[in-house]
Amino acid sequence: xxxxxxxxxxxxxxxxxxxxxxxxxxxxxxxxxxxxxxxxxxxxxxxxxxxxxxxxxxxxxxxxxxxxxxxxxxxxxxxxxxxxxxxxxxxxxxxxxxxxxxxxxxxxxxxxxxxxxxxxxxxxxxxxxxxxx
Amino acid sequence: xxxxxxxxxxxxxxxxxxxxxxxxxxxxxxxxxxxxxxxxxxxxxxxxxxxxxxxxxxxxxxxxxxxxxxxxxxxxxxxxxxxxxxxxxxxxxxxxxxxxxxxxxxxxxxxxxxxxxxxxxxxxxxxxxxxxx
Amino acid sequence: xxxxxxxxxxxxxxxxxxxxxxxxxxxxxxxxxxxxxxxxxxxxxxxxxxxxxxxxxxxxxxxxxxxxxxxxxxxxxxxxxxxxxxxxxxxxxxxxxxxxxxxxxxxxxxxxxxxx
Amino acid sequence: xxxxxxxxxxxxxxxxxxxxxxxxxxxxxxxxxxxxxxxxxxxxxxxxxxxxxxxxxxxxxxxxxxxxxxxxxxxxxxxxxxxxxxxxxxxxxxxxxxxxxxxxxxxxxxxxxxxx
Ligand SMILES: Nc1ncnc2c1ncn2[C@@H]1O[C@H](COP(=O)(O)OP(=O)(O)O)[C@@H](O)[C@H]1O
Ligand SMILES: Nc1ncnc2c1ncn2[C@@H]1O[C@H](COP(=O)(O)OP(=O)(O)O)[C@@H](O)[C@H]1O
Numbered sequence: 001x002x003x004x005x006x007x008x009x010x011x012x013x014x015x016x017x018x019x020x021x022x023x024x025x026x027x028x029x030x031x032x033x034x035x036x037x038x039x040x041x042x043x044x045x046x047x048x049x050x051x052x053x054x055x056x057x058x059x060x061x062x063x064x065x066x067x068x069x070x071x072x073x074x075x076x077x078x079x080x081x082x083x084x085x086x087x088x089x090x091x092x093x094x095x096x097x098x099x100x101x102x103x104x105x106x107x108x109x110x111x112x113x114x115x116x117x118x119x120x121x122x123x124x125x126x127x128x129x130x131x132x133x
Numbered sequence: 134x135x136x137x138x139x140x141x142x143x144x145x146x147x148x149x150x151x152x153x154x155x156x157x158x159x160x161x162x163x164x165x166x167x168x169x170x171x172x173x174x175x176x177x178x179x180x181x182x183x184x185x186x187x188x189x190x191x192x193x194x195x196x197x198x199x200x201x202x203x204x205x206x207x208x209x210x211x212x213x214x215x216x217x218x219x220x221x222x223x224x225x226x227x228x229x230x231x232x233x234x235x236x237x238x239x240x241x242x243x244x245x246x247x248x249x250x251x252x253x254x255x256x257x258x259x260x261x262x263x264x265x266x
Numbered sequence: 267x268x269x270x271x272x273x274x275x276x277x278x279x280x281x282x283x284x285x286x287x288x289x290x291x292x293x294x295x296x297x298x299x300x301x302x303x304x305x306x307x308x309x310x311x312x313x314x315x316x317x318x319x320x321x322x323x324x325x326x327x328x329x330x331x332x333x334x335x336x337x338x339x340x341x342x343x344x345x346x347x348x349x350x351x352x353x354x355x356x357x358x359x360x361x362x363x364x365x366x367x368x369x370x371x372x373x374x375x376x377x378x379x380x381x382x
Numbered sequence: 383x384x385x386x387x388x389x390x391x392x393x394x395x396x397x398x399x400x401x402x403x404x405x406x407x408x409x410x411x412x413x414x415x416x417x418x419x420x421x422x423x424x425x426x427x428x429x430x431x432x433x434x435x436x437x438x439x440x441x442x443x444x445x446x447x448x449x450x451x452x453x454x455x456x457x458x459x460x461x462x463x464x465x466x467x468x469x470x471x472x473x474x475x476x477x478x479x480x481x482x483x484x485x486x487x488x489x490x491x492x493x494x495x496x497x498x
Contacts, residue, residue: 013403
């Protein structure tokens with residue numbers, strides 16, 4: 001029951017690896033099958049964004065324990081181009097690649113906590129958590 | 134026909150208790166079944182906000198008599214994180230949890246009077262009234 | 267209180283018998299998604315006649331249930347929204363535009379029997 | 383891993399047997415479009431039972447496949463979306479409104495046999 005997994009993201013296959021790592025850690029920490037799928041789906045979205053927009057980066061999934069509350073934390077981190085307008089990027093349907101634009105706002109809905117930091121030219125960090133119910 | 138009820142809000146079940154207390158008081162004070170439902174729905178929204186955003190707080194429903202006008206007053210009070218931008222929070226569709234964002238603006242439409250005070254780090258108080266027709 | 271889900275032919279009938287907490291509603295959502303598969307249901311009727319309030323959370327969950335049913339190959343119909351509750355929903359700003367609705371169980375079942 | 387596409391009468395049955403990368407999904411899309419012509423298919427069933435996740439990219443690709451099939455004269459049905467995956471899709475904001483869905487292979491084939 002190790003508490004942390006790091007998946008380097010640089011190819012499409014790594015998206016699958018990352019979401020499977022997240023699902024396994026969630027299963028080990030008592031998340032329901034439903035929540036395992038929600039977490040895996042959120043990871044898939046942010047991992048794909050790394051491949052598409054930043055080419056490479058990493059996903060770190062870890063167990064968290066905040067004042068007795070058990071959960072899982074997902075950090076998606078890259079040194080890509082960054083996001084110019086975070087408010088826009090979090091809006092349903094907004095996409096600079098004419099894709100669905102549901103990745104970031106959707107991941108936010110799938111998880112309990114969601115935060116994003118980005119600096120143009122320096123990269124993006126998405127931090128998400130979900131708590132065991 | 135007591136004129137005041139206090140419901141402590143700290144679990145989801147308390148949302149149901151609070152809206153039922155509001156409905157009963159409204160019924161006792163001559164509100165139509167339609168208005169009873171509108172009041173109960175508004176209470177449900179502000180009570181859920183306490184559970185979701187502040188974890189705990191209370192709902193106070195009371196009979197009011199302002200210069201012969203009979204009504205019901207609902208106060209929803211918590212010591213949660215407060216609301217940063219009240220104007221935004223009252224806008225249809227605005228939500229920091231990616232939910233529908235209709236709770237506050239909807240409750241305002243359901244009631245006759247609606248006021249909200251909030252201080253960051255200190256909590257939120259919503260005060261609403263509806264008059265017997 | 268769990269929501270009873272009955273099977274009638276290839277249709278599931280779920281009758282919400284009392285005010286539900288958010289958690290109970292979410293559990294009902296997940297059970298229904300499972301049951302559709304277990305009984306190979308082609309239609310689902312959700313009777314909300316007994317609900318005291320349909321607030322934004324409940325309405326969103328009902329819409330989610332209808333969308334999940336569709337992805338599982340079943341049509342969902344919400345029946346029994348009472349007049350005062352319908353008014354409250356409209357004033358809140360909730361419309362269920364994309365969800366099938368019918369007056370009551372009978373008309374809901376009729377709606378499902380039509381060729382889809 | 384390529385997606386096997388079988389022919390049964392005038393119907394193609396494609397079974398996704400494991401999590402697919404984006405590229406594999408796109409290759410599957412293009413192969414299916416070809417095969418519809420090669421076997422003169424009137425219907426296509428895509429079985430996604432084994433998929434671990436249906437995220438926004440996969441859902442968009444499935445919708446594209448259904449639309450391509452339509453333009454090539456074949457009806458497409460997506461079958462086997464599991465309950466937890468259906469929930470994740472709805473929460474993401476994905477609904478497949480315009481695409482036929484059925485519980486499993488059997489009901490999917492049934493759906494295609496009905497007069498179109
Ligand atoms: N890691 C990232 N690096 C740079 N830009 C990003 C990243 N993730 C998201 N974005 C930007 O935010 C927009 C919205 O992202 P998202 O909601 O996932 O939708 P989509 O990927 O379908 O466009 C993207 O179109 C892109 O411009
Ligand atoms: N009691 C509260 N304490 C802190 N923030 C609140 C409270 N009530 C509402 N809010 C904030 O106001 C926003 C809008 O609330 P609301 O209109 O009820 O929509 P929703 O709850 O669907 O987000 C919420 O997303 C939240 O950020």
